[in-house]
Amino acid sequence: MGKENDFTRGRILTPLLQFMLPVFLAMLLQAMYGAVDLLIVGQFAQSQDVSAVSTGSQMMMTVTHLVTSFAMGTTILLGQRLGAGLGREGGQVVGSSICLFGVIALAFTALLPLAAGSLSAVMNAPPEAFDATVSYVRICGLGSVFIIAYNLIGSIFRGIGDSKTPLLTVFIACVCNVAGDLLLVAVFHMGTAGAAVATVAAQAVSVVISLLILRKKPLPFSFDRSELRFRGDLIRSVTRLGLPIALQDLLVGISFLVLLAIVNNLGLTPSAGIGVAERVCGFMMLIPSAFMQAMAAFVAQNFGAGRCDRAKKALGYAIAVSALLAVGMFALSFWRGELLSGVFSRDPAVIEASADYLKAYAIDCLLTCFLFCFIGFFNGVGMTRFVMVQGIVGAFLVRIPVAFLMSRETPVSMFHVGLATPCSTVLQVLLCLICYVRANRRYGGGAPRRLGAL
Numbered sequence: 001m002g003k004e005n006d007f008t009r010g011r012i013l014t015p016l017l018q019f020m021l022p023v024f025l026a027m028l029l030q031a032m033y034g035a036v037d038l039l040i041v042g043q044f045a046q047s048q049d050v051s052a053v054s055t056g057s058q059m060m061m062t063v064t065h066l067v068t069s070f071a072m073g074t075t076i077l078l079g080q081r082l083g084a085g086l087g088r089e090g091g092q093v094v095g096s097s098i099c100l101f102g103v104i105a106l107a108f109t110a111l112l113p114l115a116a117g118s119l120s121a122v123m124n125a126p127p128e129a130f131d132a133t134v135s136y137v138r139i140c141g142l143g144s145v146f147i148i149a150y151n152l153i154g155s156i157f158r159g160i161g162d163s164k165t166p167l168l169t170v171f172i173a174c175v176c177n178v179a180g181d182l183l184l185v186a187v188f189h190m191g192t193a194g195a196a197v198a199t200v201a202a203q204a205v206s207v208v209i210s211l212l213i214l215r216k217k218p219l220p221f222s223f224d225r226s227e228l229r230f231r232g233d234l235i236r237s238v239t240r241l242g243l244p245i246a247l248q249d250l251l252v253g254i255s256f257l258v259l260l261a262i263v264n265n266l267g268l269t270p271s272a273g274i275g276v277a278e279r280v281c282g283f284m285m286l287i288p289s290a291f292m293q294a295m296a297a298f299v300a301q302n303f304g305a306g307r308c309d310r311a312k313k314a315l316g317y318a319i320a321v322s323a324l325l326a327v328g329m330f331a332l333s334f335w336r337g338e339l340l341s342g343v344f345s346r347d348p349a350v351i352e353a354s355a356d357y358l359k360a361y362a363i364d365c366l367l368t369c370f371l372f373c374f375i376g377f378f379n380g381v382g383m384t385r386f387v388m389v390q391g392i393v394g395a396f397l398v399r400i401p402v403a404f405l406m407s408r409e410t411p412v413s414m415f416h417v418g419l420a421t422p423c424s425t426v427l428q429v430l431l432c433l434i435c436y437v438r439a440n441r442r443y444g445g446g447a448p449r450r451l452g453a454l
Helices: 013-044 047-083 087-122 127-142 144-159 164-187 191-216 232-264 268-284 286-304 308-335 337-341 348-380 384-407 414-418 420-443
Strands: none
Touching: 013 047, 013 164, 013 191, 013 268, 013 286, 013 308, 047 087, 047 127, 047 144, 047 191, 047 232, 047 286, 047 348, 047 384, 087 127, 087 144, 087 232, 127 144, 127 191, 144 164, 144 191, 144 286, 164 191, 232 268, 232 384, 232 414, 268 286, 268 308, 268 337, 268 348, 268 414, 286 308, 286 348, 308 337, 308 348, 337 348, 348 384, 348 414, 348 420, 384 414, 384 420, 414 420
């Protein structure tokens, strides 16, 4: 393994932060990706196009997020194999993953265009924007090969300890997307279809560039065409590691949709307020999310190398740095939430409701610095089923019931409704602490003989 990608030796904090920062910047660019689409469409197209892009991109982001989460299985398994010095097996992991995700890409390419109408109906797309929404999903669905390939390549880079190349490819995709939007929407007035074509084309360009980089980049494993075949044991391992993460993200996402539905019943202002707050929260969660991904890659290599001591030290460092940053986010969102909300709304009543809700999320910032680092640690050692269980327990046993109970108050406090999220996080952190102590007692300072056996 190249020295720059080897997390099993030398310092811990510096390489962890050097890996985390590009991950954070890449996630920031991805968060701005959809905002740029809406901004350009809003300036140069009709209101029905804005609605169609908003609804259609939300559906495609759900699909993309599922694929990204599932691809974490490749990141973890590849990191564990490389950490154990099994370079040959690293190439086999990549080859099997390409075959697996190739089948998934073909399935999405066939199914999404066919299901576009049904999905748009489920999302209650407005009648005026229904056809445009269907068009957006169909075009993006036909480009599923590029979208899935783009995310798989990113997972491979992170598995070998390289977070800078995915940042570069995300930046290139963003630039191409903006250029495509301006050309197709502003110049050729293609509206929703233009935005969809620009998105797929940007992903395609990024995939081509990523493949060129992969061909020229020295890799810590051997790889040739003979590796491109289905290996049942490796595909099962990737699925065993990645599927629980994908299911957890899906079900937790559903829990937030249920929470949104609960608030929607309270009226227009609370509904708009939580919508604005969730946009702000999306940016607030980028730092702990970046630590989570960085921890998964860092811990996977050290776990594979039998260096659980380094993995545990990395967990402590990550929590400490994340907590320091969380204090700043807490102060800003708890006491000056109206400033953050004012970026997305000009309605004083909506800003007030959003700021009230953000106070609860400010508390959650102090908790997620622990939770997300623990999740990254457990993902890295292969305990993805536990990660899935704790996420589902927190979402459906705490977040939804608490939100429902708080919504029955008279008058309703958005702060109290928002407390459902930190209440859930408290339980999840406690579950992580219990699991960490038990795993530490069971395996002591070393890794199990079988990688991912935890």
